[in-house]
Amino acid sequence: MNKSVVVLGPTASGKSDVAMAAATAVPNVHIIAADAMQVYRRMDIGTAKPTDDDQRQVVHYGVDIAEPSERYSVARFVEDVAVARKKISNAGASELIVGGTGLYVTALVDGLSMPGDYPKIRAQLEANRDTEALYEQLSELDPEAVKKIDPNNRRRMIRALEVCLGSGKTFSSFGEGIGAYPPVDTVQIGIKWKREALRERIALRVHRMIDAGLVDEVRGIMNEPKGISDTARQALGYKEIIEHIERRWTLEEAIDATILRTQQFAVRQERWYRRDPRIKWVEVQNDPIAEVTPLVVAALA
Protein backbone atom coordinates (compact mmCIF):
# COMPACT_ATOMS: atom_id res chain seq x y z
CA MET A 1 0.00 0.00 0.00
CA ASN A 2 1.11 3.48 -0.83
CA LYS A 3 4.26 2.59 -2.63
CA SER A 4 6.29 4.97 -4.68
CA VAL A 5 7.87 3.58 -7.82
CA VAL A 6 9.57 5.22 -10.76
CA VAL A 7 9.84 3.95 -14.31
CA LEU A 8 12.40 5.99 -16.17
CA GLY A 9 14.31 5.95 -19.41
CA PRO A 10 15.03 7.98 -22.51
CA THR A 11 12.34 9.00 -24.98
CA ALA A 12 10.94 6.19 -27.00
CA SER A 13 12.16 3.60 -24.52
CA GLY A 14 8.62 2.41 -23.94
CA LYS A 15 8.30 3.60 -20.36
CA SER A 16 4.75 4.86 -20.76
CA ASP A 17 3.61 1.51 -22.11
CA VAL A 18 5.29 -0.27 -19.25
CA ALA A 19 3.69 2.09 -16.77
CA MET A 20 0.23 1.50 -18.20
CA ALA A 21 0.73 -2.25 -18.16
CA ALA A 22 1.89 -2.18 -14.56
CA ALA A 23 -0.74 0.27 -13.37
CA THR A 24 -3.53 -1.87 -14.78
CA ALA A 25 -2.06 -5.06 -13.40
CA VAL A 26 -1.88 -3.82 -9.83
CA PRO A 27 -4.95 -2.37 -8.14
CA ASN A 28 -5.09 1.25 -7.08
CA VAL A 29 -2.10 2.74 -8.81
CA HIS A 30 -2.00 6.34 -10.02
CA ILE A 31 0.47 7.58 -12.59
CA ILE A 32 2.44 10.80 -12.32
CA ALA A 33 4.00 11.87 -15.59
CA ALA A 34 7.29 13.66 -14.92
CA ASP A 35 7.59 15.25 -18.30
CA ALA A 36 8.23 18.88 -19.04
CA MET A 37 6.23 18.87 -22.25
CA GLN A 38 3.29 16.61 -21.55
CA VAL A 39 2.07 19.25 -19.15
CA TYR A 40 0.86 21.30 -22.11
CA ARG A 41 -2.69 20.82 -23.30
CA ARG A 42 -3.22 20.03 -26.96
CA MET A 43 0.43 19.09 -27.42
CA ASP A 44 -0.53 15.47 -27.69
CA ILE A 45 1.00 13.79 -30.69
CA GLY A 46 4.46 15.29 -30.43
CA THR A 47 4.86 14.62 -26.74
CA ALA A 48 3.59 11.05 -27.01
CA LYS A 49 1.11 11.88 -24.29
CA PRO A 50 -0.91 9.10 -22.65
CA THR A 51 -4.09 8.66 -24.66
CA ASP A 52 -7.56 9.56 -23.43
CA ASP A 53 -8.19 5.89 -23.13
CA ASP A 54 -5.12 5.43 -20.94
CA GLN A 55 -6.25 8.31 -18.79
CA ARG A 56 -9.68 6.79 -18.43
CA GLN A 57 -8.21 3.52 -17.22
CA VAL A 58 -5.63 4.93 -14.86
CA VAL A 59 -5.63 8.23 -13.01
CA HIS A 60 -2.88 10.45 -14.44
CA TYR A 61 -1.29 13.57 -13.03
CA GLY A 62 1.19 15.90 -14.62
CA VAL A 63 -0.61 15.87 -17.93
CA ASP A 64 -2.64 18.69 -19.48
CA ILE A 65 -2.09 21.09 -16.64
CA ALA A 66 -0.82 24.13 -18.53
CA GLU A 67 -1.66 26.12 -21.63
CA PRO A 68 0.87 26.10 -24.47
CA SER A 69 0.99 29.86 -24.08
CA GLU A 70 2.25 29.54 -20.50
CA ARG A 71 5.79 29.17 -19.28
CA TYR A 72 5.85 26.08 -17.16
CA SER A 73 8.77 25.20 -14.87
CA VAL A 74 10.09 22.66 -12.39
CA ALA A 75 8.99 24.75 -9.47
CA ARG A 76 5.43 24.72 -10.65
CA PHE A 77 5.69 21.03 -11.32
CA VAL A 78 6.75 20.41 -7.74
CA GLU A 79 3.74 22.37 -6.50
CA ASP A 80 1.36 20.59 -8.83
CA VAL A 81 2.62 17.22 -7.74
CA ALA A 82 2.26 18.14 -4.09
CA VAL A 83 -1.43 18.63 -4.73
CA ALA A 84 -1.62 15.43 -6.72
CA ARG A 85 0.06 13.46 -3.99
CA LYS A 86 -2.60 14.50 -1.51
CA LYS A 87 -5.22 13.04 -3.78
CA ILE A 88 -3.23 9.88 -4.21
CA SER A 89 -2.83 9.59 -0.51
CA ASN A 90 -6.54 10.16 0.11
CA ALA A 91 -7.30 7.43 -2.36
CA GLY A 92 -4.93 5.13 -0.55
CA ALA A 93 -3.22 4.56 -3.85
CA SER A 94 0.38 3.95 -4.86
CA GLU A 95 2.18 6.39 -7.12
CA LEU A 96 3.94 5.35 -10.27
CA ILE A 97 6.16 8.12 -11.57
CA VAL A 98 6.96 7.88 -15.26
CA GLY A 99 10.01 9.87 -16.02
CA GLY A 100 11.32 11.48 -19.08
CA THR A 101 12.57 14.76 -17.72
CA GLY A 102 15.51 14.03 -15.46
CA LEU A 103 15.23 17.12 -13.34
CA TYR A 104 11.52 16.56 -12.78
CA VAL A 105 12.06 12.98 -11.69
CA THR A 106 14.88 13.98 -9.38
CA ALA A 107 12.76 16.76 -7.92
CA LEU A 108 10.11 14.22 -6.94
CA VAL A 109 12.36 11.40 -5.83
CA ASP A 110 14.63 13.57 -3.73
CA GLY A 111 12.04 16.12 -2.73
CA LEU A 112 13.93 19.12 -4.02
CA SER A 113 12.58 22.44 -2.85
CA MET A 114 13.01 25.24 -5.31
CA PRO A 115 14.49 28.48 -4.01
CA GLY A 116 11.88 30.83 -5.49
CA ASP A 117 12.17 33.43 -8.16
CA TYR A 118 12.83 37.13 -8.24
CA PRO A 119 11.89 38.48 -11.65
CA LYS A 120 12.99 42.06 -11.08
CA ILE A 121 16.43 41.08 -9.94
CA ARG A 122 16.75 38.66 -12.77
CA ALA A 123 15.74 41.29 -15.28
CA GLN A 124 18.49 43.54 -13.99
CA LEU A 125 21.04 40.77 -14.15
CA GLU A 126 20.05 39.87 -17.65
CA ALA A 127 20.13 43.44 -18.81
CA ASN A 128 23.44 45.00 -18.01
CA ARG A 129 26.22 42.69 -17.02
CA ASP A 130 28.60 40.65 -19.07
CA THR A 131 28.92 37.08 -17.98
CA GLU A 132 32.39 37.57 -16.60
CA ALA A 133 31.18 40.25 -14.24
CA LEU A 134 28.37 37.95 -13.14
CA TYR A 135 30.91 35.25 -12.50
CA GLU A 136 32.96 37.52 -10.29
CA GLN A 137 29.95 38.70 -8.39
CA LEU A 138 28.82 35.17 -7.73
CA SER A 139 32.33 34.22 -6.64
CA GLU A 140 32.03 36.75 -3.85
CA LEU A 141 28.45 36.06 -2.87
CA ASP A 142 28.51 32.29 -3.06
CA PRO A 143 31.91 30.64 -3.54
CA GLU A 144 30.31 27.21 -3.14
CA ALA A 145 27.88 27.70 -5.98
CA VAL A 146 30.41 29.04 -8.45
CA LYS A 147 32.32 25.81 -8.26
CA LYS A 148 29.47 24.00 -9.90
CA ILE A 149 28.73 26.52 -12.60
CA ASP A 150 30.82 26.90 -15.69
CA PRO A 151 32.00 30.49 -16.26
CA ASN A 152 30.28 30.51 -19.65
CA ASN A 153 26.98 29.21 -18.44
CA ARG A 154 25.27 32.55 -18.25
CA ARG A 155 21.85 31.09 -17.68
CA ARG A 156 22.73 29.22 -14.52
CA MET A 157 24.96 32.04 -13.37
CA ILE A 158 22.04 34.43 -13.47
CA ARG A 159 19.76 32.03 -11.66
CA ALA A 160 22.25 31.53 -8.82
CA LEU A 161 22.77 35.26 -8.48
CA GLU A 162 19.07 35.92 -8.65
CA VAL A 163 18.53 33.62 -5.68
CA CYS A 164 21.46 35.02 -3.69
CA LEU A 165 20.37 38.60 -4.15
CA GLY A 166 16.67 37.94 -3.86
CA SER A 167 16.59 35.63 -0.89
CA GLY A 168 19.52 37.06 1.02
CA LYS A 169 20.84 33.54 1.40
CA THR A 170 23.38 31.74 -0.72
CA PHE A 171 22.16 29.69 -3.61
CA SER A 172 24.13 26.71 -2.39
CA SER A 173 22.40 26.84 0.98
CA PHE A 174 19.18 25.59 -0.60
CA GLY A 175 20.46 22.09 -1.03
CA GLU A 176 23.34 19.93 -2.00
CA GLY A 177 22.23 19.91 -5.56
CA ILE A 178 21.24 16.87 -7.48
CA GLY A 179 24.40 14.90 -6.95
CA ALA A 180 23.72 13.67 -3.43
CA TYR A 181 21.60 10.59 -4.17
CA PRO A 182 20.62 9.83 -0.59
CA PRO A 183 18.86 6.54 0.14
CA VAL A 184 15.13 6.79 -0.53
CA ASP A 185 12.14 4.47 -0.31
CA THR A 186 11.21 5.03 -3.91
CA VAL A 187 12.25 2.21 -6.19
CA GLN A 188 13.59 3.46 -9.50
CA ILE A 189 13.55 1.15 -12.48
CA GLY A 190 15.39 2.25 -15.60
CA ILE A 191 14.84 1.06 -19.14
CA LYS A 192 18.02 0.69 -21.11
CA TRP A 193 18.32 0.05 -24.84
CA LYS A 194 21.29 -0.49 -27.06
CA ARG A 195 21.95 2.92 -28.47
CA GLU A 196 21.51 1.91 -32.09
CA ALA A 197 18.22 0.21 -31.36
CA LEU A 198 16.93 3.26 -29.57
CA ARG A 199 17.95 5.46 -32.48
CA GLU A 200 15.89 3.33 -34.82
CA ARG A 201 12.90 3.45 -32.51
CA ILE A 202 13.14 7.22 -32.38
CA ALA A 203 13.29 7.61 -36.15
CA LEU A 204 10.32 5.34 -36.50
CA ARG A 205 8.35 7.15 -33.89
CA VAL A 206 8.94 10.56 -35.40
CA HIS A 207 7.65 9.33 -38.75
CA ARG A 208 4.60 7.92 -37.02
CA MET A 209 3.96 11.24 -35.34
CA ILE A 210 4.03 12.97 -38.70
CA ASP A 211 1.63 10.40 -40.09
CA ALA A 212 -0.60 10.94 -37.10
CA GLY A 213 -0.93 14.62 -37.94
CA LEU A 214 1.78 16.40 -36.00
CA VAL A 215 2.03 19.22 -38.52
CA ASP A 216 -1.65 20.07 -38.14
CA GLU A 217 -1.37 19.85 -34.38
CA VAL A 218 1.48 22.34 -34.35
CA ARG A 219 -0.27 24.63 -36.81
CA GLY A 220 -3.38 24.59 -34.66
CA ILE A 221 -1.49 25.63 -31.56
CA MET A 222 0.35 28.38 -33.37
CA ASN A 223 -2.93 29.75 -34.59
CA GLU A 224 -4.36 29.99 -31.12
CA PRO A 225 -4.88 33.58 -29.99
CA LYS A 226 -2.38 33.33 -27.16
CA GLY A 227 0.18 31.44 -29.21
CA ILE A 228 2.89 29.25 -27.83
CA SER A 229 5.35 30.11 -25.07
CA ASP A 230 9.12 30.04 -25.24
CA THR A 231 9.21 26.93 -23.14
CA ALA A 232 6.56 25.04 -25.04
CA ARG A 233 7.86 25.93 -28.46
CA GLN A 234 11.24 24.39 -27.81
CA ALA A 235 9.68 20.94 -27.59
CA LEU A 236 11.17 18.32 -29.85
CA GLY A 237 9.32 18.26 -33.11
CA TYR A 238 7.34 21.41 -32.42
CA LYS A 239 10.35 23.66 -32.82
CA GLU A 240 11.26 21.98 -36.09
CA ILE A 241 7.73 21.85 -37.47
CA ILE A 242 7.38 25.55 -36.74
CA GLU A 243 10.44 26.11 -38.93
CA HIS A 244 8.65 24.21 -41.63
CA ILE A 245 5.35 26.00 -41.23
CA GLU A 246 7.13 29.32 -41.40
CA ARG A 247 8.69 28.20 -44.67
CA ARG A 248 12.29 28.11 -43.59
CA TRP A 249 12.60 24.34 -43.80
CA THR A 250 11.05 21.68 -45.96
CA LEU A 251 9.04 19.03 -44.20
CA GLU A 252 11.81 16.59 -44.91
CA GLU A 253 14.38 18.84 -43.25
CA ALA A 254 12.12 19.34 -40.26
CA ILE A 255 11.65 15.60 -39.87
CA ASP A 256 15.36 14.87 -40.10
CA ALA A 257 16.17 17.61 -37.62
CA THR A 258 13.55 16.31 -35.21
CA ILE A 259 14.94 12.81 -35.38
CA LEU A 260 18.47 13.97 -34.80
CA ARG A 261 17.62 16.28 -31.92
CA THR A 262 15.48 13.61 -30.31
CA GLN A 263 18.32 11.13 -30.54
CA GLN A 264 20.67 13.63 -28.95
CA PHE A 265 18.15 14.30 -26.24
CA ALA A 266 17.83 10.60 -25.52
CA VAL A 267 21.57 10.34 -25.01
CA ARG A 268 21.50 13.33 -22.69
CA GLN A 269 18.75 11.65 -20.68
CA GLU A 270 20.81 8.51 -20.37
CA ARG A 271 23.77 10.52 -19.15
CA TRP A 272 21.60 12.21 -16.56
CA TYR A 273 20.15 8.98 -15.21
CA ARG A 274 23.27 6.90 -15.21
CA ARG A 275 24.78 9.04 -12.49
CA ASP A 276 22.11 7.93 -10.05
CA PRO A 277 23.43 4.78 -8.39
CA ARG A 278 20.02 3.94 -6.93
CA ILE A 279 18.44 3.10 -10.26
CA LYS A 280 17.88 -0.55 -11.14
CA TRP A 281 18.50 -0.96 -14.84
CA VAL A 282 16.79 -3.39 -17.15
CA GLU A 283 18.41 -4.02 -20.50
CA VAL A 284 15.63 -4.44 -22.97
CA GLN A 285 16.06 -6.56 -26.08
CA ASN A 286 12.86 -5.90 -27.96
CA ASP A 287 9.73 -5.86 -25.85
CA PRO A 288 9.73 -3.42 -22.96
CA ILE A 289 6.24 -4.36 -21.80
CA ALA A 290 7.13 -8.00 -21.45
CA GLU A 291 10.62 -7.47 -20.16
CA VAL A 292 10.19 -4.61 -17.70
CA THR A 293 6.59 -4.70 -16.47
CA PRO A 294 7.08 -7.66 -14.10
CA LEU A 295 9.71 -5.76 -12.16
CA VAL A 296 7.52 -2.71 -11.87
CA VAL A 297 4.59 -4.82 -10.77
CA ALA A 298 6.75 -6.49 -8.15
CA ALA A 299 7.89 -3.12 -6.86
CA LEU A 300 4.31 -1.90 -6.63
CA ALA A 301 2.91 -5.01 -4.97
Next chain:
RNA sequence: GGCGACGUGGCGGAAUGGUUUACGCAGCGGCCUGCAAAGCCGUUUAUCCGAGUUCGAUUCUCGGCGUCGCCU
Protein backbone atom coordinates in the same frame (compact mmCIF):
# COMPACT_ATOMS: atom_id res chain seq x y z
C1' G B 1 36.70 10.20 -76.69
C1' G B 2 38.44 15.65 -75.97
C1' C B 3 38.88 19.95 -72.71
C1' G B 4 38.58 21.97 -67.79
C1' A B 5 38.06 21.79 -62.50
C1' C B 6 38.51 19.19 -58.25
C1' G B 7 40.12 15.03 -54.90
C1' U B 8 41.73 17.25 -46.89
C1' G B 9 38.73 13.32 -40.63
C1' G B 10 31.88 10.14 -40.77
C1' C B 11 30.00 14.97 -43.36
C1' G B 12 30.72 20.23 -44.74
C1' G B 13 34.81 23.39 -45.23
C1' A B 14 39.69 26.48 -44.48
C1' A B 15 45.08 26.64 -44.73
C1' U B 16 50.29 25.78 -45.49
C1' G B 17 57.26 23.93 -48.87
C1' G B 18 58.95 22.56 -42.37
C1' U B 19 57.79 21.76 -34.43
C1' U B 20 50.80 20.44 -33.02
C1' U B 21 46.12 20.65 -40.68
C1' A B 22 41.51 26.31 -38.51
C1' C B 23 36.44 26.02 -38.02
C1' G B 24 31.32 24.01 -38.09
C1' C B 25 28.26 19.50 -37.83
C1' A B 26 27.80 14.54 -36.29
C1' G B 27 30.10 11.08 -32.67
C1' C B 28 31.99 10.23 -27.61
C1' G B 29 32.40 11.93 -22.44
C1' G B 30 31.10 15.34 -18.46
C1' C B 31 28.12 19.26 -15.72
C1' C B 32 23.22 20.74 -13.78
C1' U B 33 17.69 22.89 -7.81
C1' G B 34 12.62 28.04 -11.64
C1' C B 35 13.49 28.10 -19.84
C1' A B 36 15.65 21.21 -18.28
C1' A B 37 12.61 18.20 -25.01
C1' A B 38 16.60 23.93 -22.22
C1' G B 39 21.60 25.57 -21.10
C1' C B 40 26.96 24.76 -20.52
C1' C B 41 31.93 22.36 -20.79
C1' G B 42 35.61 18.79 -22.58
C1' U B 43 37.23 15.51 -26.57
C1' U B 44 38.58 11.31 -30.77
C1' U B 45 39.11 11.13 -36.22
C1' A B 46 41.97 13.49 -42.39
C1' U B 47 45.60 15.58 -46.55
C1' C B 48 43.20 9.41 -53.04
C1' C B 49 47.54 6.18 -55.00
C1' G B 50 52.56 6.05 -57.25
C1' A B 51 56.96 8.42 -58.98
C1' G B 52 59.84 12.86 -59.10
C1' U B 53 61.84 17.88 -57.43
C1' U B 54 63.61 19.28 -52.48
C1' C B 55 67.39 19.04 -46.58
C1' G B 56 61.90 18.57 -46.14
C1' A B 57 55.69 17.88 -49.41
C1' U B 58 49.23 17.69 -47.89
C1' U B 59 51.12 22.02 -50.67
C1' C B 60 55.35 22.07 -56.62
C1' U B 61 55.87 18.52 -61.34
C1' C B 62 54.39 13.99 -63.96
C1' G B 63 51.48 9.54 -64.20
C1' G B 64 47.30 6.63 -62.34
C1' C B 65 42.56 6.25 -60.32
C1' G B 66 38.04 8.78 -59.04
C1' U B 67 34.29 12.75 -59.08
C1' C B 68 31.95 16.88 -61.37
C1' G B 69 31.15 20.22 -65.51
C1' C B 70 31.44 21.46 -70.67
C1' C B 71 32.14 19.67 -75.66
C1' U B 72 31.68 15.81 -79.77
